[in-house]
Amino acid sequence: MKILFISPTFSGAGGIGPHAFRVSEKLSQEGHDIELMNTPHIPIKNLKNVSFSVFGTLKALSNSKTYDAVHAWNVPSAFIMKHIKAKKKILSIHGIYSDK
Secondary structure, X not given: OEEEEEOOOXXXXXXXXXXXXXXXXXXXXXXXXXXXXXXXXXXXXXXXXXXXXXXXXXXXXOOOOEEEEEEEOOHHHHHHHOOOEEXXXXXXXXXXXXXX
16 A cells, blocks of 8 residues: 655654654565655744645645555645545644643
8 A cells, every 4th residue: 555644744753743653664674565644844943834735735746646545644644635636634733632
């Protein structure tokens, strides 16, 4: 299966990036063709997500590949995923849940 992962990062000490990377490694070991979309962003607090979405969307619009699945790992990635050709689209929302 050919799968594209979209995440602001695939590295770090914790969070979405390392988790997405570990999942991609495991799926690769199982024989799947995994592509990680590396997208630049502006590393300024209020511009990180916006710039990631804009640059990622431009990258997606220039990507003519078709995937079996595309997996976006946060809300900004979902805007990019919208422009990718794929049979299935998956969005994972990670966060904190509390009753209080």
